[in-house]
Amino acid sequence: MTELSADTKHHARPHPRPGSTSQQTWRFAIAGLSASLVGLGLARFSYTPLIPALIAAKWFGASDVVYLGAANLAGYLAGALAARAVAARIGAVNALRAMMLLATLSFFASSTPVSFMWFFAWRFLSGLTGGIIMVLAASVILPHTSPARRGIVGGVIFAGVGLGVAASGTLVPLLLQQGLQQSWYGLGVLSAVLTFASWWNWPAEAKADAAPVHQAKQRHTPTAARALLIQYGLNAVALVPHMVFLVDFVARGLGQGIAAGSRYWVLYGLGAIVGPLVTGHLGDRSGFGPALRAAFLIEAAAVLLPTVSTAPASLIVSSIVVGGFTPGIVPLVLGRIHELVPHSSEQQRATWSHATTSFALFQAAAAYGFSWIYANTGGDYLVLFALGGGAVVLALAIDLGLALTTRKA
Secondary structure, three states, X not given: OHHHHHHHHHHHOOOHHHHHHHHHHHHHHHHHHHHHHHHHHHHHHOHHHHHHHHXXXXXXXXXXXXXXXXXXXXXXXXXXXXXXXXXHHHXXXXXXXXXXXXXXXXXXXXXXXXXXXXXXXXXXXXXXXXXXHHHHHHHHHHHHOOHHHHHHHHHHHHHHHHHHHHHHHHHHHHHHOOOHHHXXXXXXXXXXXXXXXXXXOOXXXXXXXXXXXXXXXXXXXXXXXXXXXXXXXHHHHHHHHHHHHHHHHHHHXXXXXXXXXXXXXXXXXXXXXXXXXXHXXXXXXXXXXXXXXXXXXHHHHHHHHHHHOOOHHXXXXXXXXXXXXXXXXXXXXXXXXXXXXXXXXXXXXXXXHHHHHHHHHHHHHXXXXXXXXXXXXXXXXXXXXXXXXXXXXXXXXXXXXXXXXXXXX
C-alpha cells in the first residue's frame, strides 16, 4: 500500500520530496515565529505602552509599575535557566505549546487588578514563557533545517519579536481606545489564535546527533563558545539604552513630546521585524563569524549615533538599525554556535541555553545599572548611549582578539 502510494505520487509530481521538505521547513518556521510573537513579542513589549493606562486607571502606582516590569525580566531569566529541565521532563515541543498557552492565560489573568502580588506573579510567568521559548524554539526547528537555510529560518522564527515590538506601538494604542481591560482581552485573543493555529505545525521531535563529537575539530571550541556567551551578553547591554530610554530621550530629553517619541518607537519596531530576516540571510551567504563581526560594527555605530547628532535623520537611522539588531543578532549567534559546535546537537542546545541566560543576566543588570547612572548624572541620556556603544565595541574587540590568538596558535 505504501509503495503503491509513493509510486502514484511519483508519477503525479516528478520531484515531491524537495518541495515537501521546503514546505515543511517553512511550516516549522511559522510555528516558531508564532511562539516568539506570543511569548517574547507580546508578553514583553506590549506592557510598555500599557503602563500610562495602568497608572491613569489607578490599578497601580508609578513605583509599582516599575516593579511589575522588573518581574517580567526576572521571569525571563528564570525561564532561560529552567528551559532545558522543562524540555527534558515533558518534551521540547510540549513545553513550547504549554508556554504559549501560559502566556495567553497571563493576558486574561491580567485583565483584572486582583492585587499587586497577583499581577506580579502573572508578569513573572509571562517572562518565564519568553525565556523558555527563546531557548527551545530554534533548538527544535533548526535540526530539521538544511545548513544553507539556517540563517533565514532563524530570522523568520525571531521576526516574531519584531512584530511584537511593532504591535506595542500600533495595536496596543488601538486596543486602549476600547478600554484597559479590553486591551488585555484583545492581546489574549490574539495569543490564543496564534497558539492554536501553530499547535500542529511543530516538528514531531528533534533529530538526534548525526555523528559523534570529533575532539580534534573542537580544540578551540570551548574558548570560542565561552567568548561568544560574553559577547552576546555585552550585546544585550548595548541594546538597553534604546529599548528602555529611547522614547523618554526624545519626549523629555529633546523636548519633542510623547507623540514624537512614540513615532521613533514604531520605527524601532519596523526595524525589528526586518532585522532578523536580513541578518539571517547575510549569515547564510557570508558565514556567521564574518556576519557577526559586521553586525557588531554597524550596531556600535548606530548605538553611538545619538551622541554625535540628534538630528531627525540620525535618530531615524539609529532607531531602525538598533531595532533591527534587537532580534537580528539572535540568528547570527545561533548560526555561530552551530559553526563552533558542528557535530553535537545536544551541545548546541546547551550552549544556546547558556547564551540566552547570559543575555538575560547582562540585560537585567544593564537595565538597573543604567537607571542608577541616569538618576545620578542628572538625567544624562548621552552617557547611556556611550556606554551601550562601548559594550558592543568591546564585544567586537573580544571576537577579533580571539581570532588573532587562534590564528597565531
